[in-house]
Amino acid sequence: MKFIIDNIFLIALALVSGGALLVPYLQQRGNKLTLLQATQMLNQGKTLVLDVRDADQFAAGHLRDARNIPLKELPQRISELDKLKGRPVIIVCQNGTQANRAESALKKAGFTEVYGLNGGIAAWQGQGLPLTTKDAK
Numbered sequence: 001m002k003f004i005i006d007n008i009f010l011i012a013l014a015l016v017s018g019g020a021l022l023v024p025y026l027q028q029r030g031n032k033l034t035l036l037q038a039t040q041m042l043n044q045g046k047t048l049v050l051d052v053r054d055a056d057q058f059a060a061g062h063l064r065d066a067r068n069i070p071l072k073e074l075p076q077r078i079s080e081l082d083k084l085k086g087r088p089v090i091i092v093c094q095n096g097t098q099a100n101r102a103e104s105a106l107k108k109a110g111f112t113e114v115y116g117l118n119g120g121i122a123a124w125q126g127q128g129l130p131l132t133t134k135d136a137k
């Protein structure tokens with residue numbers, strides 16, 4: 001008991017830092033796909049890949065057959081995707097942080113199967129998976 005009383009600040013610091021490590025995992029919202037799950041969905045076909053990065057980033061490299069609608073333009077351009085509501089959608093951003101906002105916008109518009117790519121393009125490239133620079137559909 002004396003040890004706990006003498007080291008209360010160190011114990012509190014350890015608890016707080018441990019809790020801080022858990023915060024990102026507790027804050028993850030939305031449906032996230034691992035790279036393997038995303039690859040499997042893409043190979044099955046009929047999956048819409050929506051890249052919400054800026055046009056310059058998109059032109060530098062993107063997933064095959066991806067559509068580019070920058071996140072800031074998504075609310076105005078979401079009607080372009082209406083005919084694809086029945087398809088699963090994988091949202092891709094640079095590092096996985098902006099996909100949540102795009103996911104909620106698509107769900108409000110009536111899309112049911114919406115997933116964010118965990119880690120985004122940065123994780124995709126980090127695993128050596130292919131990107132294309134050809135024009136999107």
